[in-house]
Structure formats: structure tokens, C-alpha cells
Amino acid sequence: MRVLLPDLPEFRALSEVGERSVPGCELAYYSGDHVPEGDADGVVLWFASGETRDHLLALPGLKWVLTLTAGIDHVRNRLPGGVQLYNANRLHERAVAVHALAGMLSAARGFHRYRDAQGRHEWASPASIRESRLISLDRARVVLWGFGRIGRNLEDLLRPFDVFIEGITSGTTDTERDEALASADFIVLILPSTQDTRGIVNREMIDRMKRGAWLVNVGRGNLIVRDDLIAALHSGQLAGAVLDVTDPEPLPQDDPLWAEENVIITPHIASTTTDLVYRGASLTRDFLIDFQQGHEPEGLVESWRKY
Incomplete structure (x- = not known):
């Protein structure tokens, strides 16, 4: 061979x-x-x-291709007929779950705001940071949207915080999904990019979420309609977002997401x-x-x- x-x-x-x-x-x-x-x-x-x-x-x-990535976007529609495709979810699942948890903890404690203050050489108190909302993960409600191997790893990591966890899978009904979103403090996107999932987090979907929730995306950038996300941040419908993936990548220097105070951006390195x-x-x-x-x-x- x-x-x-x-x-x-x-x-x-x-x-x-x-x-x-x-x-x-x-x-x-x-x-x-x-x-x-x-x-x-x-x-x-x-x-x-x-x-x-x-x-x-x-x-x-x-005869076969093994892509050492979790996603297959770069291979789909390019593979010849009859060739088997394998991916490597298991190579990345733990690191991505840890990254998602780290983002949630950073968001909950406002680390991004204090890092911004550090850059200005300011000793900032919570009261001095506009719209500061320091919270705890303890007993929070977390929705894992895409409840596969990464989701199960993240579920294990969250257990010490005594959180209420609900997974959304392809078998979840629209009614069940909407009920979960309406009560979640954190919504973690772990979905692949498919015809059915691209743009799934749009204004209509965000309006179904609990006001003041945080959105965490470690799936694919094109799951979220960017302008609808920014509008929700400005209105307060969403408290903030943790984005390891964006659309496009790399994010252009003039993209408005950079200026959002309550958006934490990492450059698609969750599994690194x-x-x-x-x-x-x-x-x-x-x-x-x-x-x-x-x-x-x-x-x-x-x-x-x-x-």
C-alpha cells in the first residue's frame, strides 16, 4: 500500500x-x-x-483520503467518485472542548474587558467598565448545538460547575430547540457547515434566544449571519460572543466585528x-x-x- x-x-x-x-x-x-x-x-x-x-x-x-481535520469543507465536491473519505474528529475534540470552556469562563468573568483596560494602562474596576456583567458558570444553563464528540467532551468539562446542559442534535424538533435556546445562558455552536446549517444563526433565530445570552462558535464561521449578530449585540439581545471561527477567514482588518467590545475573537486555533x-x-x-x-x-x- x-x-x-x-x-x-x-x-x-x-x-x-x-x-x-x-x-x-x-x-x-x-x-x-x-x-x-x-x-x-x-x-x-x-x-x-x-x-x-x-x-x-x-x-x-x-482509494481513500484521510483528512486530519474535523471539517471536510476543503475536500467535499473535489473527491473523485469511489474514493472513501475519513476525517479526524478525535484528534481535535478535547482541545476544542477546552477552548470553548476557556472562552465561556473568560466571557463570564469579563477577561476581555480587563485585557482592553490593560492595553490602556488602566486599573479598571467592574463599575468602570461599561455594561459590565460579571457572572458565574455555576448553575448556568448551557446549550450545546451539535452534540457529538466535542459536545460530549465539553459536557464532561462542565460537570464541576453544576450546569444544566442540553444538547441539540439533528433529531431535536424545532419546538424543543426553541425552548432550549429561550432558556440558555450560553449557546455553543459545534455544527459543521452544510446546506442546512449555513446562516442558521440569523436574526430570527437570535430573537428566540434568551436575552443577554452569550454565543460561542467553535463550529464554522458561516453558521452565523454577521450583521444579525452585530445588531443583536447592539440591542442587548446577546450579551456577547466568543468566536474561534469567522466568515471569511482571516477576518479582514476593516471588519466591524473587531470593534465589538463584547466579542472575543481567536483565529481558528481551538484545536491547536x-x-x-x-x-x-x-x-x-x-x-x-x-x-x-x-x-x-x-x-x-x-x-x-x-x-
Whole structure:
């Protein structure tokens, strides 16, 4: 089985003799300016430019692709027919859940406002920060909109705060969803970008939310209609937002979201940790060994063509 991997030291180690090697696989390595010639049974897709990605997906003999991302936006509609697609939710789920919790805690305690005051060299009291609303997560009501692996990890992290947690899934009725939104102090978006979810958080949906709630988005930026979000922040319908993802990315310098005092923006780094590449290579090794041993690897995306 010939497989193409990112040309990074952690992945190069899979070719070396030792405990991290993958016996029985011919491993080749691609970079931004080089894709090895010849057929390939599989491709592990990560850190590739659009041009390199399209080159890899067009390789002759391709049977499967493992994208070491949770989302598949960059692959959908580009994969040839008959090629199986796998993703790596499990590589990112814990870090994304931790990031969401960190954002919620920062929002609850107003860290963003105090960081702004620090930049002005001000010793700010709560009373001196306009519209300060310092709260606690204890006994808060939290809605996890998209209750998959990341949502379950976040649920575990929230348990010590004695919060009331409700998950919204594809099986949740509109009535149940609206009742949950109407009572939530925090609404965490963990949805993928699909035809059904793009723009789902619009003015109408925001009006169904509890006044003064916080919105946390670690899903995809295009879930939210930006202008409707800003209007809700100005009216007080939403107290604030924590956004690890935006639409577009990167966010343009003149985008009005930058000026919103109660918006905390991080540059799509929720899953980033210092050992991410090492963990990605380890996941790839386990994935390839499963193939070699005749087992179905984890992460098959069976309904990707519906996206």
C-alpha cells in the first residue's frame, strides 16, 4: 500500500525502523512545492495548499483520503467518485472542548474587558467598565448545538460547575430547540457547515434566544449571519460572543466585528496544541495499521456527499 503523507519530521518518523514505524506500507512525502509521482492508494491530507490538495486528490489509483481535520469543507465536491473519505474528529475534540470552556469562563468573568483596560494602562474596576456583567458558570444553563464528540467532551468539562446542559442534535424538533435556546445562558455552536446549517444563526433565530445570552462558535464561521449578530449585540439581545471561527477567514482588518467590545475573537486555533502534529502522526500510524490488519479505520464519513 503506497501512501502520501505531509513532509514533516513527525510523519517522517513513521518510515524509520522503530516502534513508530508502519511495516508493509510504502510511505512517500509531499510538500508545498513537491508531490511525488506515481500511483497512491491513500493520501493523508494536512497542511496542504489548495493547489497541492487538488494535485493529491487527482492521483491515479486513489482509494481513500484521510483528512486530519474535523471539517471536510476543503475536500467535499473535489473527491473523485469511489474514493472513501475519513476525517479526524478525535484528534481535535478535547482541545476544542477546552477552548470553548476557556472562552465561556473568560466571557463570564469579563477577561476581555480587563485585557482592553490593560492595553490602556488602566486599573479598571467592574463599575468602570461599561455594561459590565460579571457572572458565574455555576448553575448556568448551557446549550450545546451539535452534540457529538466535542459536545460530549465539553459536557464532561462542565460537570464541576453544576450546569444544566442540553444538547441539540439533528433529531431535536424545532419546538424543543426553541425552548432550549429561550432558556440558555450560553449557546455553543459545534455544527459543521452544510446546506442546512449555513446562516442558521440569523436574526430570527437570535430573537428566540434568551436575552443577554452569550454565543460561542467553535463550529464554522458561516453558521452565523454577521450583521444579525452585530445588531443583536447592539440591542442587548446577546450579551456577547466568543468566536474561534469567522466568515471569511482571516477576518479582514476593516471588519466591524473587531470593534465589538463584547466579542472575543481567536483565529481558528481551538484545536491547536503544542503536540498537535505529533498526535496527528500517531493517529495516522494507528489508521494505517488498522488498514494493514484488515480492520475498518475510525472516522469514515459516510454521508459527505450530502454536504
